[in-house]
Amino acid sequence: MTPDLEAATGRYLKLIGRADEYGAVDLVVNLIDGGVPAEDVLLRVIAPGQRRVGELWASNEWSVAREHAATAVSERAVAAVSGHVRPAPTRGRVAVACADGEYHALPTRIMAEVLRLRGWDVDFLGASVPGPHLISHLHQTGPDVVALGCTLPTRLPRAHATIAACQAVGIPVLAGGAGFGADGRYARLLGADAWAPTADAAADRLAAGLPSFPAAHDGAVQLGDEEYAYLTRHRAELLSRVMDTLGEHTGEDLGHLADFLIAAIYVHDASLFTDFVTWTCRVLAARNVPAESVVLGLNIFRDVLADCPRARVLLTEGVTAARSCCAVRRTETSV
Structure with missing residues (x-):
């Protein structure tokens, strides 16, 4: 019988709310062992649980310290899923990174794990990756695409510079995360080759074929005046x-x-x-x-x-x- 994932998310929230790392890891691993696909555990248990953490902080029901502790446990839970399920790479290579100055790494980490589960060879580079260091990595490893995460729109100017630098060395950029706008408007404005609203949508987009470079903007708005x-x-x-x-x-x-x-x-x-x-x-x-x-x-x-x-x-x-x-x-x- 398939576990009730809504109920599992409620249990998961309680566990991370009291910083119970072992309990949270046991829960997600047991779900996988019980037949729940690892992608569903990431997107239907951990991700919604973590969104609820943000809502509880915003409503002043949880302190900053409790929110930070819960996020740390969620990072550990994602790592546990990654270590528990190890599919062989069957597709190309993707470098996944947070935009320079973006320290909310968990959504981007979840995207990296979903891509890995879908058969991509993933290099997850973590939070706040400076553009020059990302370009050095691209030269060293030669991925097929860069998946760039941005949660806060305040990081858009730096994301813009990173997108342009990646494209300058011939590697397309798939943008994702709330910072690019709920409809991807800022990803398009900054010239990203593709945009996806969610981790599974990003995997679907790449499965349909690597992004192609966009045509030059006709009469584009001048950015950075x-x-x-x-x-x-x-x-x-x-x-x-x-x-x-x-x-x-x-x-x-x-x-x-x-x-x-x-x-x-x-x-x-x-x-x-x-x-x-x-x-x-x-x-x-x-x-x-x-x-x-x-x-x-x-x-x-x-x-x-x-x-x-x-x-x-x-x-x-x-x-x-x-x-x-x-x-x-x-x-x-x-x-």
Whole structure:
């Protein structure tokens, strides 16, 4: 009888929630031994369990420490699946890496393991792989394709440089991960040869044939303009000026807002920034921090950026998004 994977995911979440590494590993190994395909264990037990970890942190039900401990156990569980099932390579070779600056390695590791289970000879290079080091690896090993993971869109400028460098040495790039957009819009914008929303979709895409190089963009948007360069170069100074005015707002929150603003400027997409503002307001609300503090911080940031018209427009849209969160919050608390 096939195990109930939804129930198994619930058990798995409880185990990683109390950092029970041995229990989590035993669970996934026993599922495989009981007839559940290893790919299903990765994608229908470990991955959804880990997504739930992120949700519990965002809602302030789990601390950062508990979230980190659970993630460490999930990494161990993925490694256990990898060690328990060892298919022989029947396809080509793929180098799997996280974009430079991307430290959320678990989704990319799961993709690497799914590709391995599908018969690919996989080199998993881990988190935050600098572009020059990746290119050196490509020269040394000659893979057929690079699978590049990016969870946070703040890493898109570096991902762009990596994509271009891989293609310059004749190796196509399959992009994956939430950082490239839910519909892959940023993967296309940055010139990736293909995009996949999930690990199994990535395996299906490669099974259908290696990506071919895209045609040159006709009238493509210019990425990395003067405002982007200015914001990147002066990020620390600008944040310091904002902090001098807004002492109670944490530097970490402001830093994340600045990074998403810079990424939105790079890809010319206001929604990248406003969506993050909305998410930030919800996370802070779960911690009883009013969204008004975000409004105040964004307004001060806008005042500081007197010579950056595009950034000021984005910050104004961010203020509107944060105020909408304030209104929703007031409605919820008055009910």
